[in-house]
Amino acid sequence: MALIRAYNLTLYMRVELNPNPCFECGQCCQHFRVSFYHAEIEGNGVGIVPAKLTTKISEHLACMKGTEKGGAPCIALTHNKEEGWRCSIYEDRPSPCREFNILNEDGTPNSDCLKLQQVAKQKKALLSQI
Known part of the structure; x- marks a missing residue:
């Protein structure tokens, strides 16, 4: 709710914000391999990413389970009709997830994100025809 003050008169205005488009998409979490430095895993220095949700790739790299080969959803991605797509470990997500905006x-749109949004729209259109 926004508050506007004018001439000692207080007016209240209801402001409807557009929903976060990420909640309707989730494609970045379903498309990319989410790989990161192993120190980001809990128990490794200052790591916060839950270890049980990761897969070791090499001596120094790990990735989120489900994303090992790319093109499959991250194990931390959840979906329901009320809230849409969400990250179940949002506060503890790895750096690639924090950096992908x-x-x-x-301030310009991320072209990779725009492409993935188009993929989501195409998938939704195809599924609605079934």
């Missing part, structure tokens, strides 16, 4: 630093 819907917008670039200059």
Whole structure:
């Protein structure tokens, strides 16, 4: 709810915000291999990513389970009709997830995100025909 003050008169206005498009998409979590430095795993220095949700790739790299080969959903990705797509470990997610944003630093749309949103729309359209 937004508060506007004008001429000592307080007006209240209801503001409807657009829902976060990530909640309707989830494609980045279903498309990319989420690999990261092993120190990000809990128990390794300052790591916070739950170890039980990771797969060791090499001596120094791990990835989120489910994303080992790319093109499959991350084990931490959840979905329900009320909330849409969510990360079950959002506060403890690895660096690639923290760094992948819907917008670039200059405020322009992330082209990879836009491509994945198109994929999501196409999938949704195909599924609605079944």
